Amino acid sequence: MENFAEINPNYWESIHQIQDYSWGGLEETFSGSYDSSSPDGTQSVPTSKNIVSERNRRKKLNDRLFALRAVVPNITKMNKASIIKDAIDYIQSLHDQESTIQAELIELQSQKLGFKSLDSSPMGKSKKKRVDEAFESKVQPIEILELNVSYVGEKTVLVGLKCSKRKDTIVRLCEVFESLNLIILTANISAVSERLFTTLFIQGEEEEMDALKMKIETAIKVFDNPQI
Amino acid sequence: MENFAEINPNYWESIHQIQDYSWGGLEETFSGSYDSSSPDGTQSVPTSKNIVSERNRRKKLNDRLFALRAVVPNITKMNKASIIKDAIDYIQSLHDQESTIQAELIELQSQKLGFKSLDSSPMGKSKKKRVDEAFESKVQPIEILELNVSYVGEKTVLVGLKCSKRKDTIVRLCEVFESLNLIILTANISAVSERLFTTLFIQGEEEEMDALKMKIETAIKVFDNPQI
DNA sequence: CTAGACACGTGATCC
């Protein structure tokens, strides 16, 4: 029953080989036999043409159905109706999955940016919202006011950064520094009015200082311009 | 041509009403007429049954095709073959979209956790990876070793937290505190070996202390158990 | 008028 598809995956084609004695590229040659079956030559020619056309139409439709079966997993039966039914169910499951994944994306984005949905419902109910809207809103760039990188000996680099403070600056700044895969010995972040003062002690060599400064600057810029 | 679907959306059904004179619930009554067409009663009865069965089969297949057309947007033509083709294209576009969104999700997760893909290609090429794998791996819980919340006057609350330090503890901790929508005056984070010492000055009232301590604890636990 | 699309009835096949 259900192993039928595995045993004979080309069900219709096998039927073709059994029943369809005028398949393949032999249609034109067989038009003569159709003429022999109908002695009056006036009406026989369009009839055979219609037969060929209808044959091609059926073949195209079956090929389309076969292609549809190829892109849909979890095919239960090889029926035409079942294939269409499985395709419908699969599309609907893809719709649900897409909504769920987009909800997850929005949840993650709001966690990264706004942090407004912690005490809301456990599973974010705000489905069916375009993810582009969540991306294009609430980007809070980090404005670098001052950046000093100095070597203080003992394989230790001191980084001083003064920047603007917006809603999520602290988190984004931590992300920037974590993204650089540095060994952070001590971090001190102080917020005064709208300014943010950061002092880092990082394990590093003296010759890495200039590269490190460039790295931090570009990392902050990259983080402020998400390429999505 | 292309407005044909809007003018007559029930193309096949209208065809039914014109051509199919034995539709609806009248199949049984019409079996007599089929018997009249074939005088030999022995073979006529199974033939009429087969006719009815085939009619139902065709109707079911058309209904399925109609339902498929309903779940697929951007239908170009009303042809059977075109409907199946549009469904195939739509499923493949959904596949691509799903891969893209999952890549974005993985990218976001890796940004939040590992921070390994900053200097890679701008558009993450690591498609076709299950998102569940990205979720179930690399969860680094924050282990609370000590948590003190004390009131120091002047509408200022001092929070001291000692916890374990793993790869992404600092970022996650900042996320926790940002999620509470507190007014952070000063933050000091120091990492020594595998321990993380955090000192926060928060703007708050004395009577909010116990609630604040509970809030921080639960927030950390909630962040360590993402409900996805 | 021609070409394309559809439903119909029928015989064959499979389980």
Next chain:
DNA sequence: TGGATCACGTGTCTA
């Protein structure tokens, strides 16, 4: 056996 499925040829309608 018989119910379900399929391909086929044909008539009909529309663009």
